[in-house]
Amino acid sequence: MYDGIVQDLIDEFGRLPGIGPKSAQRIAFHILQSPSFDVSRLSTLLGEIRDKVKFCEICGNVTEQERCSICRDPRRNATLICVVEDAKDVAAIERTREFRGLYHVLGGAISPIAGIGPDDLRVTQLMQRLADGTVQEVILATNPNLEGEATATYLSRLLHTLEIRVTRLASGLPVGGDLEYADEVTLGRAFEGRRAL
Amino acid sequence: MYDGIVQDLIDEFGRLPGIGPKSAQRIAFHILQSPSFDVSRLSTLLGEIRDKVKFCEICGNVTEQERCSICRDPRRNATLICVVEDAKDVAAIERTREFRGLYHVLGGAISPIAGIGPDDLRVTQLMQRLADGTVQEVILATNPNLEGEATATYLSRLLHTLEIRVTRLASGLPVGGDLEYADEVTLGRAFEGRRAL
Numbered sequence: 001m002y003d004g005i006v007q008d009l010i011d012e013f014g015r016l017p018g019i020g021p022k023s024a025q026r027i028a029f030h031i032l033q034s035p036s037f038d039v040s041r042l043s044t045l046l047g048e049i050r051d052k053v054k055f056c057e058i059c060g061n062v063t064e065q066e067r068c069s070i071c072r073d074p075r076r077n078a079t080l081i082c083v084v085e086d087a088k089d090v091a092a093i094e095r096t097r098e099f100r101g102l103y104h105v106l107g108g109a110i111s112p113i114a115g116i117g118p119d120d121l122r123v124t125q126l127m128q129r130l131a132d133g134t135v136q137e138v139i140l141a142t143n144p145n146l147e148g149e150a151t152a153t154y155l156s157r158l159l160h161t162l163e164i165r166v167t168r169l170a171s172g173l174p175v176g177g178d179l180e181y182a183d184e185v186t187l188g189r190a191f192e193g194r195r196a197l
Numbered sequence: 198m199y200d201g202i203v204q205d206l207i208d209e210f211g212r213l214p215g216i217g218p219k220s221a222q223r224i225a226f227h228i229l230q231s232p233s234f235d236v237s238r239l240s241t242l243l244g245e246i247r248d249k250v251k252f253c254e255i256c257g258n259v260t261e262q263e264r265c266s267i268c269r270d271p272r273r274n275a276t277l278i279c280v281v282e283d284a285k286d287v288a289a290i291e292r293t294r295e296f297r298g299l300y301h302v303l304g305g306a307i308s309p310i311a312g313i314g315p316d317d318l319r320v321t322q323l324m325q326r327l328a329d330g331t332v333q334e335v336i337l338a339t340n341p342n343l344e345g346e347a348t349a350t351y352l353s354r355l356l357h358t359l360e361i362r363v364t365r366l367a368s369g370l371p372v373g374g375d376l377e378y379a380d381e382v383t384l385g386r387a388f389e390g391r392r393a394l
Contacts, residue, residue, distance in 0.1 A: 001288045001291060001292060002259060002284075002288060003259065003260050003261055003265065003266050004249075004250075004261045005242060005245060005246055005249050005250055005261060006246070006250055006259050008242055009239075009242045009243070009246055012235075012238060012239045012242055013239075015234065016224045016227060016228070016234075017220075017223050017224060017227050018220050018223060018224070019216075019220075019224070023215050023216075025285060025288070026214050026215060026285075027213045027214060027215070027216070028246075029283075029284070029285055030213060030214050031213070031243065031246060031247075032246055032247065032250055032259070037212065037213075038209075039243050039244075039246065039247055040243075040244065041209060042206075042209045042210075042243055043240045043241075043243035043244040044240075045202060045205055045206045045209055046206070046228065046236050046237075046239055046240035046243065047236075047237065047240040048202060049202055049203070049206055049225075049228060049229055049236065050228075050229065050236055052201075052202050053201075053202055053203055053229055062199060062200065062203050062229070063200055064200055064201045064202060068200065069200050086226075087226065088222060088223075088226055091198045091199060091222070094198060095198060
């Protein structure tokens with residue numbers, strides 16, 4: 001619809017997740033017309049990101065060094081590993097400031113439909129980390145959906161051969177939510193996981 | 198929350214219109230992890246857009262040449278000018294394939310609150326285009342909101358001194374919409390603008 005580069009930029013933005021054609025157009029014109037937006041900075045960052053950002057050789061989290069800032073931090077509790085699907089989950093858990101152990105990023109979840117099996121995930125690396133006996137507990141923090149539950153079940157069976165405590169994040173009612181609007185599976189889980197007061 | 202460049206990229210995307218922190222994170226990880234996304238292309242386009250894209254010296258539409266593809270097209274009806282606020286409006290009207298005349302992009306609308314008066318818009322350029330008598334009709338296609346209406350009113354008064362037909366796009370019920378859910382102003386306009394069948 002537009003000439004040349006404007007349309008090209010709209011098309012490229014439209015290929016990013018969650019950006020439809022209208023949003024892409026709005027973004028392209030913002031970049032074109034808003035002097036306060038530092039376009040060269042975004043361009044430079046995009047040029048660098050794939051070269052500079054690596055995955056931590058220990059846990060698989062994003063980092064610009066060999067090991068991520070969490071694995072490098074000696075104050076973290078090395079007896080506790082929280083297994084997550086994605087580096088985004090590490091950031092989400094870090095925001096809670098509840099967890100002071102280490103992480104292990106699987107790089108996805110088991111999904112027969114998508115053709116993703118245990119061999120496509122960082123499962124071998126996890127087993128290697130657990131081999132020296134330092135780790136006392138593995139918290140399975142995969143998503144509470146079909147793929148995440150399947151992955152947690154698979155890992156818990158695998159880990160039961162080792163002398164390690166294996167736990168799973170609690171499912172239940174979201175804090176601030178309304179019982180009335182909770183789906184039946186979540187409400188069922190909240191009953192199952194009820195605690196004595 | 199993330200180390201270095203990943204967080205920088207998330208922050209930059211978060212500064213674009215319509216992209217919140219969660220979307221920005223999702224986009225940054227997509228760029229990092231999806232091999233199918235051509236990050237160098239986006240980076241190059243961003244580096245070029247402000248240098249290469251100009252505004253048509255006649256109508257103010259975006260172009261990479263002195264004059265935009267519409268102003269250069271001899272098949273367009275040069276007796277008809279459609280006045281819009283923004284280059285995005287040109288694209289929206291072009292998509293309808295209803296209009297075969299030329300455009301004039303004002304670069305905004307009169308807004309006393311935002312401190313935008315007629316002198317901040319391309320009004321003088323419009324008057325210059327109308328001076329040679331070629332144009333027979335000016336269609337005022339500013340937005341049907343407070344600022345757009347004020348701009349249309351201002352322009353129609355200004356243009357009434359010339360021997361040119363001045364029209365305004367119809368306001369009324371959106372096609373496919375539901376009368377029940379129309380706001381009262383729109384419904385009122387639909388009555389005002391009713392047509393004999």
